[in-house]
Amino acid sequence: MIEKTYQPAEIEGRIAQAWEAEGAFKAGRPDRRDAAPYAIVIPPPNVTGSLHMGHALNNTLQDILCRFERMRGRDVLWQPGTDHAGIATQMVVERQLMERKEPGRRDMGREKFLERVWQWKAESGGIIINQLKRLGASCDWSRERFTMDEGLSRAVIKVFVQLHREGLIYKAKRLVNWDPKLLTAISDLEVQQVEVKGNLWHLRYPLEGVSFDPNDPSTFIVVATTRPETMLGDTAVAVNPEDDRYTHLVGRHVILPLVGRRIPIVADEYSDPEKGSGAVKITPAHDFNDFEVGRRHSLPQISVLDIEAKLSLADNSAYLHGLPEGAREFAEELEGMERFAARKLIVARLEEFGFLEKIEPNTHMVPHGDRSGVVIEPFLTDQWYVDAATLAQPAIAAVRNGDTTFVPKNWEKTYFEWMENIQPWCISRQLWWGHQIPAWYGPDGKVFVAETEEEAVGNALGYYVEQEVLTPEQAHDMAEDPAKREGFITRDEDVLDTWFSSALWPFSTLGWPEDDTDVKRYYPTNVLVTGFDIIFFWVARMMMMGLHFMKDVPFPTVYIHALVRDEKGAKMSKSKGNVIDPLHLIDEYGADALRFTLTAMAAQGRDIKLATSRVEGYRNFATKLWNACRFAEMNQCALPDGFDPTAAKKTLNRWIAHETVRAVREVTEAIEAYRFNDAAGAAYRFVWNVYCDWYLELAKPVLTGEDGEAKAETRAMVAWARDEILKLLHPFMPFITEELWAVTAKRDGLLTLEPWSRKAELSVEVFASPVLTDPMVPPVILPVPHEAEFSDPAAEAEIGWVVDLVTAIRSVRAEMNITPATLTPLVLAGASPETRERAARWSDVIKRLARLGEISFADAAPQGAVQLLVRGEVAALPLKGVIDLAAEKARLDKELGKAEADIKRVDAKLSNEKFVANAPEEIVEEEKEKREAAVARKEKILEALERLSNAS
Numbered sequence: 001m002i003e004k005t006y007q008p009a010e011i012e013g014r015i016a017q018a019w020e021a022e023g024a025f026k027a028g029r030p031d032r033r034d035a036a037p038y039a040i041v042i043p044p045p046n047v048t049g050s051l052h053m054g055h056a057l058n059n060t061l062q063d064i065l066c067r068f069e070r071m072r073g074r075d076v077l078w079q080p081g082t083d084h085a086g087i088a089t090q091m092v093v094e095r096q097l098m099e100r101k102e103p104g105r106r107d108m109g110r111e112k113f114l115e116r117v118w119q120w121k122a123e124s125g126g127i128i129i130n131q132l133k134r135l136g137a138s139c140d141w142s143r144e145r146f147t148m149d150e151g152l153s154r155a156v157i158k159v160f161v162q163l164h165r166e167g168l169i170y171k172a173k174r175l176v177n178w179d180p181k182l183l184t185a186i187s188d189l190e191v192q193q194v195e196v197k198g199n200l201w202h203l204r205y206p207l208e209g210v211s212f213d214p215n216d217p218s219t220f221i222v223v224a225t226t227r228p229e230t231m232l233g234d235t236a237v238a239v240n241p242e243d244d245r246y247t248h249l250v251g252r253h254v255i256l257p258l259v260g261r262r263i264p265i266v267a268d269e270y271s272d273p274e275k276g277s278g279a280v281k282i283t284p285a286h287d288f289n290d291f292e293v294g295r296r297h298s299l300p301q302i303s304v305l306d307i308e309a310k311l312s313l314a315d316n317s318a319y320l321h322g323l324p325e326g327a328r329e330f331a332e333e334l335e336g337m338e339r340f341a342a343r344k345l346i347v348a349r350l351e352e353f354g355f356l357e358k359i360e361p362n363t364h365m366v367p368h369g370d371r372s373g374v375v376i377e378p379f380l381t382d383q384w385y386v387d388a389a390t391l392a393q394p395a396i397a398a399v400r401n402g403d404t405t406f407v408p409k410n411w412e413k414t415y416f417e418w419m420e421n422i423q424p425w426c427i428s429r430q431l432w433w434g435h436q437i438p439a440w441y442g443p444d445g446k447v448f449v450a451e452t453e454e455e456a457v458g459n460a461l462g463y464y465v466e467q468e469v470l471t472p473e474q475a476h477d478m479a480e481d482p483a484k485r486e487g488f489i490t491r492d493e494d495v496l497d498t499w500f501s502s503a504l505w506p507f508s509t510l511g512w513p514e515d516d517t518d519v520k521r522y523y524p525t526n527v528l529v530t531g532f533d534i535i536f537f538w539v540a541r542m543m544m545m546g547l548h549f550m551k552d553v554p555f556p557t558v559y560i561h562a563l564v565r566d567e568k569g570a571k572m573s574k575s576k577g578n579v580i581d582p583l584h585l586i587d588e589y590g591a592d593a594l595r596f597t598l599t600a601m602a603a604q605g606r607d608i609k610l611a612t613s614r615v616e617g618y619r620n621f622a623t624k625l626w627n628a629c630r631f632a633e634m635n636q637c638a639l640p641d642g643f644d645p646t647a648a649k650k651t652l653n654r655w656i657a658h659e660t661v662r663a664v665r666e667v668t669e670a671i672e673a674y675r676f677n678d679a680a681g682a683a684y685r686f687v688w689n690v691y692c693d694w695y696l697e698l699a700k701p702v703l704t705g706e707d708g709e710a711k712a713e714t715r716a717m718v719a720w721a722r723d724e725i726l727k728l729l730h731p732f733m734p735f736i737t738e739e740l741w742a743v744t745a746k747r748d749g750l751l752t753l754e755p756w757s758r759k760a761e762l763s764v765e766v767f768a769s770p771v772l773t774d775p776m777v778p779p780v781i782l783p784v785p786h787e788a789e790f791s792d793p794a795a796e797a798e799i800g801w802v803v804d805l806v807t808a809i810r811s812v813r814a815e816m817n818i819t820p821a822t823l824t825p826l827v828l829a830g831a832s833p834e835t836r837e838r839a840a841r842w843s844d845v846i847k848r849l850a851r852l853g854e855i856s857f858a859d860a861a862p863q864g865a866v867q868l869l870v871r872g873e874v875a876a877l878p879l880k881g882v883i884d885l886a887a888e889k890a891r892l893d894k895e896l897g898k899a900e901a902d903i904k905r906v907d908a909k910l911s912n913e914k915f916v917a918n919a920p921e922e923i924v925e926e927e928k929e930k931r932e933a934a935v936a937r938k939e940k941i942l943e944a945l946e947r948l949s950n951a952s
């Protein structure tokens with residue numbers, strides 16, 4: 001018995017337990033051993049994470065695909081797991097230590113600290129996994145993996161060592177994004193560009209060989225900078241080779257103010273003649289663009305900051321080289337000073353000596369660490385790199401030749417732009433939590449990369465014997481006695497970038513390199529579902545690693561979903577206070593309502609504007625389904641054994657079979673094409689409009705009438721269509737459909753393992769009748785091939801006409817403000833014999849549903865009638881005397897004026913270039929939506945006015 005009220009909180013936990021007890025989501029189930037595999041890897045959320053709306057969308061879409069394919073008989077592996085999230089996790093544990101007033105990481109030591117991290121991971125990590133289960137994610141939870149599992153760690157080490165041997169991993173001194181609070185390099189993804197109101201300082205750099213005069217421009221060149229503190233590391237001034245103002249100065253030198261170092265003036269296209277003075281200072285060790293200019297011109301790289309972003313000059317041989325003696329005192333004064341304090345002192349000193357020409361206010365973007373919140377420094381340091389340009393070539397080719405395609409396809413352009421301009425990938429992080437780099441250093445700094453320390457020791461001993469640093473006897477003794485080689489080699493303390501291990505996710509999670517059984521079955525996976533923001537950081541790297549190590553793409557399709565924004569179109573952020581917590585929505589409306597909302601709004605290439613009211617609306621849809629199933633149960637609608645819907649004799653029942661088959665086809669095709677919103681829309685329209693609003697309504701007289709063949713068939717068809725609906729909705733709304741299946745279908749086994757709603761195929765014959773004389777009389781029978789998909793155009797024409805007619809009449813009544821109590825007449829003008837017969841058969845139904853007084857026939861529409869075209873024939877509503885046509889026209893004219901005023905007001909805003917340029921994106925978008933709504937309203941009003949005009 002179905003409970004009276006739908007309460008998602010009461011069923012979701014119980015259903016989840018039933019799935020788990022049955023092992024419903026396990027890949028390789030005995031009954032699927034010979035089935036075609038279907039695999040998806042979950043984008044592993046951070047072990048520190050909790051479910052946010054992006055996760056909810058991403059995992060709902062993946063779950064739809066997995067449940068759909070599982071019901072289609074595939075052996076589905078949805079591989080779950082979490083990422084160790086190096087920086088984020090280390091920060092969590094360090095913060096705990098600080099809050100508990102326990103020794104810090106460095107006081108504790110690496111080994112003890114890592115023990116604490118693993119302890120935290122066991123106790124608190126992976127909360128998001130349980131939250132994904134609440135969402136209804138049908139992953140094979142028995143296969144849950146973690147990027148620092150023993151097996152995955154072996155894969156990481158093997159890949160690193162192999163790439164190093166192939167020359168594709170190397171160590172080099174380059175600029176990185178350096179976080180001076182966390183004391184580590186970070187990836188571009190972990191850098192946030194923040195708009196800051198700052199200054200642009202215009203500085204005078206004296207020309208060599210002339211007497212500097214701040215009042216004589218011929219004695220200096222002006223450069224503009226937002227970072228005067230880095231000028232201490234300048235090694236050149238650059239001007240554009242096409243800038244006539246400076247052509248005569250190229251090749252000459254300036255004397256660096258306050259420092260006294262002689263630096264050249266170089267010609268480089270990086271300098272923009274239209275910006276500032278057209279001359280720029282070049283600091284290769286503190287700016288990414290300057291680094292490239294420095295490489296082009298073989299300039300020295302002088303770093304003047306330490307790892308904490310404090311001035312480091314007094315013992316800096318590169319800085320001190322070439323300085324006059326007096327400059328050293330200034331260096332001592334700045335030594336150890338925090339960078340922004342040093343900026344103030346340097347600017348004051350520049351002004352004191354006449355080197356400061358002017359200061360301009362300047363709003364510009366400044367990089368900040370997304371976790372530490374501090375300004376990021378471009379920092380010159382030794383790091384490990386991957387030769388990404390080489391690995392990218394096969395990955396580019398794979399997308400170009402269609403081995404992997406992006407959906408929507410426009411994201412391929414983004415992929416190509418990134419990949420074709422790819423830079424060396426910095427993979428080392430100055431952290432303790434992560435995969436420690438498998439590299440060891442000998443006494444002279446020689447690097448030995450190996451999978452184990454024993455292998456590294458062997459390689460080192462062999463090398464130093466060859467170099468005659470050790471005798472063979474010494475090497476043998478050290479090999480035999482670990483105590484004798486203590487301190488001989490030391491391991492690199494750095495760990496690998498988290499993206500390095502997650503790049504291996506599609507095959508490392510399947511047992512590679514230890515066991516390739518699952519790799520052979522499930523690799524490549526079928527599709528990757530992810531957000532656009534990690535196309536480069538994750539998707540591209542999985543492509544590179546998959547092609548290099550597996551010799552095949554990791555997935556043939558990459559589906560890129562859009563962002564979930566707030567209802568006004570603004571990006572969700574804690575600072576704005578507009579973050580919507582999916583768990584709160586699940587608590588209030590149920591997981592199914594949230595899932596269906598996100599799916600229904602997931603149009604390809606369009607961001608989702610999520611309003612709580614939309615979730616509430618789809619909760620109402622779930623309630624509608626619940627009540628429809630209760631209605632069926634209360635009317636004793638059950639599916640008899642062996643029931644064949646295609647053998648139904650009653651027109652109404654054949655119509656719902658026809659519509660069910662069409663709905664299944666529409667939903668199937670939409671899911672296959674990753675048009676999730678279209679799939680949800682087709683399911684919604686069929687369930688709410690076709691089944692609930694029309695079929696059940698039209699079936700009521702039969703269900704409440706006398707027992708007989710018609711009633712028995714209708715009861716069976718109501719139950720059959722209901723069961724097909726539960727199958728159809730299951731990928732979108734798994735909890736409520738599983739519950740209703742268990743209660744109403746009374747079948748053995750879970751819905752989630754039932755076969756997908758197949759096209760209702762005819763076993764022997766199809767029914768087709770040109771004219772039906774009675775809705776309960778069987779039509780003409782025509783033989784058809786066995787493979788034909790069930791279709792009954794005659795039944796669709798019959799019931800479809802009734803539906804369209806009633807819908808059109810209701811629409812006019814609403815437009816004209818006709819009260820429900822007012823019964824209007826209907827005249828069918830010039831009706832065909834077929835339409836006359838339909839009207840006679842369905843007269844009582846049409847009158848009841850359309851609020852009609854009578855139905856009559858005429859050769860032409862009477863005067864004063866509103867004319868409707870229904871399936872090619874005229875239906876007229878005589879409204880003279882029913883409503884005041886003149887007053888109604890006046891009302892509609894007034895509404896038309898309001899709509900036109902709204903359009904004019906919005907057009908004025910959108911044609912204002914200043915408004916469009918300065919208003920937030922969501923405000924501009926909101927105005928465009930207002931215009932669309934006003935235009936749609938205007939069109940409806942014009943249609944109504946035209947009908948009134950014809951009626952006058």
